[in-house]
Amino acid sequence: MKVPSIFDQLAQLTAAVGATLDDAAREKVIVALHKAANSLETPENTIHRYGHMNLQTASVKIGFDLGIFKLLAASEGGLTVDEVSQKTGADTELTNRILRFLASIDAVDEIGKDRYAANHVTKNLTEKMVEAGLSHYFLTASPQYQGLPAYLKKTNYKTPIDEVNTCFQDVWNRPNAYALFTDHPENLTAFNDYMALRRKPDLTWLSVYPVAEEAKDSQSDPDRPVFVNIGGGVGHQCAQFKEKYPDLAGRVILQDMPHSIAKALPTPGVENMVHDIFQPQPIKGAKFYHMRGVLHNHPPHKVRKLLEHIKSVMAPDSVLLVDEMVLPETGVSYDVASLDMTMMGVFASLERTEAQWRDTFRDVGLELVRTYTYMPLMYESVMDVRLPKVA
Template structure:
């Protein structure tokens, strides 16, 4: 059986669904075979994986290997090219190869694999720095923070492990890192994440948003992206569905809207409005109010505040489209569970399950009309919300 598994590892399936199913099955097999000694190594020494990845970024190792994936480098050649001590580089490579971040050949040479190539991209480099410098300190402060709070579910974004770790009294989104390279790294990481994610329109009946000719003439807003940053979702909707006529509007805080490319917005007939979603919604009666990854940044009370402003602005046929992860009530995946813990430790926020979404919307005078899941891996879904 071990030989068959090794052969499968050399030739993994190419179908995405089959790969995901096999990946989860292999993970379950791995856990079932793990001894307490194995668990000790997995848990206690995992703290070095992110710092060692950062070293691979800082030395230029991943970029160098990824420039020519077919080249097999000797230790000596890499040492000279990177200007890193040979003995030190050997130990770094040995570690990274053991976790599959680079590949080591039987003859002692090194080359890039798909993970190496990904780690050489600006998005992966940004994510490495963001998680090492911003998230990891909060993770390490999390146990003490929960203990001091009496093990109560965090509800304040200014009283989390993040504040303890970074010695600040402001929320994570208001914090200015002392290292000026951290914030650009975060933005680069977020940009790369958006580019790799599936689009919400893939499994949503977009034609249900169609406006009548009179509504178009009356300038009714078709789609309002609330907290939509620089308008990429509006632009994407216009590009994917040019048959949808009507006003597309992106709203965000003034300092965020100022970063938008006005020429690009105008090209796709997208309007921009400076708006704080904790204030009353200025555009009344829009067909659809859309929020992408807004709710998971805030605890319940703040989410209810945002949603009530939208409910007050809705027309009888308006709908709120909430683009978020929807976790199962039982059997959440490890990806979903660890993301929830991150949001709790940094923002006192939540990745919500089906029942939690129903409860949250009910608190805001809304109800779930339907949930459209478009990415089963992490539960990305569109929650249609209408007045209760």
């Protein structure tokens, strides 16, 4: 039976309108199309779709290692198998089999016998961020995913709460990810490159939070800390804060472990301070304490300890800015649900809904005042958390 022409029309339509959609609309279209495709599956289709997912990632990693995607993207009319083989140095028969599989998963286009060309996905795969991200997932995360069923079975399917007894330790035989990265610099490079490249500098909490308005009553004392970035890495948040508010009075302080502070950005006006976030907070009475993506790296008991240290030094008008994902109660996206499962397997931690965040803060005597979302597609938000008002 001939495939109805409506599907050809649908392919043309999505290609035509794709460039005009914003991120949220594009995501809805992608989800709808996947659901439609999955609804047509036979049991055999479902086996192969799930069963070969690891093979897909492995084959893409081979494509990265050989430079196949960049070669095809740079060739206007495509390349033959022989040409790809000559340029990469790979055996011709092996090259043919690799390209054939990549074409079957739409990573490249087969445009004739033994001839392949770049498509939209191929061009995505030439992006540095995409290569770094997929390399990170293949090298570091995939082995953990393989070990997750056995780990959960061993623990009688209890939610992990101990950061030193997770699936990660079972798979890698290392105390934590930091020890793994020390032993495997290729894994660390992929992770660092992915984290650096995936951030969009124009989409930050500073685009939605009213810093100047909230800080105006704290400007009478120029020696008071105005912004303390806890666990801030090399200082990107401090640099962005100083760039947007150069005239705001008060000390701007970056805190992290020695290896990060040693590589801190040379931002004028930023004080770099070595500090273990699980030790008492040395900076008292700051206007803003800020953490980005810190709490989701730790299990609940460590989150509680960290929050208690901050609460103990907050002034009545201090604001704790918690920059994290705030999940909806229903319909969580595949990307974020995947991240939640990944964090569980590595750190015995989790991504939270607003209600879960509210409970987390309430348990240590803090109050979530308001949530400001700045990247809706990934639910990235900054939460304004304060000491409860005294009646």
